[in-house]
Structure formats: C-alpha cells, structure tokens
Amino acid sequence: MKKKKLKCPYCGRTVGFFEAINIKENLNFYCKDCKGSAKVKISKDINTFILILLISNTVSFLFFSFIARMFLLGSLITSLLYLCFYLLVPRTIVLKKE
Numbered sequence: 197m198k199k200k201k202l203k204c205p206y207c208g209r210t211v212g213f214f215e216a217i218n219i220k221e222n223l224n225f226y227c228k229d230c231k232g233s234a235k236v237k238i239s240k241d242i243n244t245f246i247l248i249l250l251i252s253n254t255v256s257f258l259f260f261s262f263i264a265r266m267f268l269l270g271s272l273i274t275s276l277l278y279l280c281f282y283l284l285v286p287r288t289i290v291l292k293k294e
C-alpha cells in the first residue's frame with residue numbers, strides 16, 4: 197500500500213499521526229504553522245476498512261470462541277484488529293480548503 201501522508205492544504209506541512217487522530221475526533225483542522233483552517237472529510241476508503249474489520253472480527257471471534265476455545269487469544273486478536281483499524285484512520289482523512 198502506498199503511503200499517503202496527510203498534509204495541510206495551505207502550506208503543505210505534513211500532519212502527524214496523533215494530530216490526525218485529533219482532527220478526526222474534532223472534525224476541524226487548524227494548522228499550527230500557517231493558522232489556516234480546513235474542512236475535514238473522511239474518504240470512502242473508511243467503509244472498506246470497516247467492512248474488513250467487521251468480517252475479520254466476526255471470523256476470529258467465532259473461530260476462537262467455538263472452534264479453538266481460546267477466548268482470551270480471540271479477544272487479543274480482536275483488540276489488535278481494532279488497533280490496526282485505528283492506525284489506518286489518518287489515511288482516510290481528506291482536508292479541504294474552506
């Protein structure tokens with residue numbers, strides 16, 4: 197997968213991961229450098245991510261709970277899947293000039 201860095205639409209400054217997570221929660225972007233503000237849009241890629249997450253979570257839950265009977269390992273894998281999902285979130289953010 198090609199790495200798509202999130203950038204300020206005004207000055208081109210690269211937005212860091214934690215800043216991107218923050219943007220996602222606030223749905224507002226204010227650049228620290230140029231003081232520009234931008235609208236936050238979530239790209240449609242997030243639907244694909246959510247779908248993959250739901251399917252893999254269901255499959256691992258069923259497998260580890262009923263077939264392997266390793267519920268703890270199942271929960272661990274589920275948590276890891278959520279973590280991966282969270283790490284992908286900044287890639288789905290699109291910043292638009294106001």
Ligand SMILES: [Zn+2]
Nearest residue numbers: 204207227230
């Ligand atoms: Zn900027």
